[in-house]
Amino acid sequence: MRIALFCHSLLSDWNHGNAHFLRGVVSELVLRGMRVDVYEPRDAWSVRNLLAERGEGALDAVRRAYPRLEPIRIDSSFDLARAVSGADLVLVHEWNDPALVGALGELRKRGAPFRLLFHDTHHRSVTAPHEIARYDLSGYDGVLAFGAVVRDLYQGNGWARRAWTWHEAADARVFRPLAAVKEYDLVWVGNWGDGERTAELHEFLLEPVRDLGLRALVHGVRYPESALAALEDAGIEYGGWLPNFEVPRLFARARVTVHVPRRPYAQALPGIPTIRPFEALACGIPLVCSPWADAEHLFRPGLDYLVAGDGTEMRRHLRALLDDTSLRHALASKGREAVLSRHTCAHRADELLRICEEIGVPVQSAVEERASA
16 A cells, blocks of 8 residues: 655654654554655755754654654655655645645546545634635545544535544654653643643643742743743743654653643644643653543543643642652553553554545555454
8 A cells, every 4th residue: 555645744843743643653554564655845844943953963863763754855846746646545734735735636636546635633623714724625535633523624614525533642652651760740841832822831830830849841842031931930941842752751750741732722622632642641651631621532531641620720639649659650550551542553543544445445454454463
């Protein structure tokens, strides 16, 4: 089976969380013997920012961490029809230029034999539907949406003929428990959020850390001066950008972590946790979340992770976890169990192959081989 994937970037995860899941899924498919050609713009915004901050060495580190990934960097001279000739499936991530999205749809409408799927992993379907409307998906066989609410929007608004729920998940080969000395009470990985969770970060992260006197470390990019000052005031160490594949080593050095979803996910997109909780639970670190509605029953709140309804409850949960080693171990064990049983990139690869069968890609033998294994 041959797959062509068009995305913003797999080489860089600088302010580009979609790289996390796509790296894991592509690696999984390649390990199953499939050919996956990945295409990304040579001048991708995320790559440019990463090179400006860390240089070529950062890209070399990604290639070492993911030796099975060999993205093809394309420019305006790229021959699109030739690239997808012979592909069984073409998967197009939503963070692509609308012209490219439309051109692939035209090839499909003119009789190209591949099946064509659009992949949406953003809140724009709710917060900026006019942006989604720019994409001409009339030639597409369907949409992969990272939550049921997004899937329903595509179908209800007439943006796509068919749509499936395809949640993000953890790459269990990369995100796993590691042994290390516990240097921090709490670590957190995330970008400041473009104003989408500023108040929430203060309530559920900065203020509890300050009030409890915790030793804490934060990694991420695009922190304005006001955010850096707030971290310093709370006594939190700031580590800047961290390659996502280094996050398991970071989690191993801490006793707990937290998840603070951006406001669109907490309020308008129930059932979508984004990828951070999957990765944290896979690493076996106790997790406390600010409120989000697990409408699709992905996890078992209170068993796999704790939920803090407000800052006071966040302080109480953190204090209890830090004071009770057995509680930390029990929570971490259940959380990892939930991910390994339902939410790895291997599970999502199985789901993708089943969807491919629905739309006419002959992959039954691959599914059967996986089930047998």
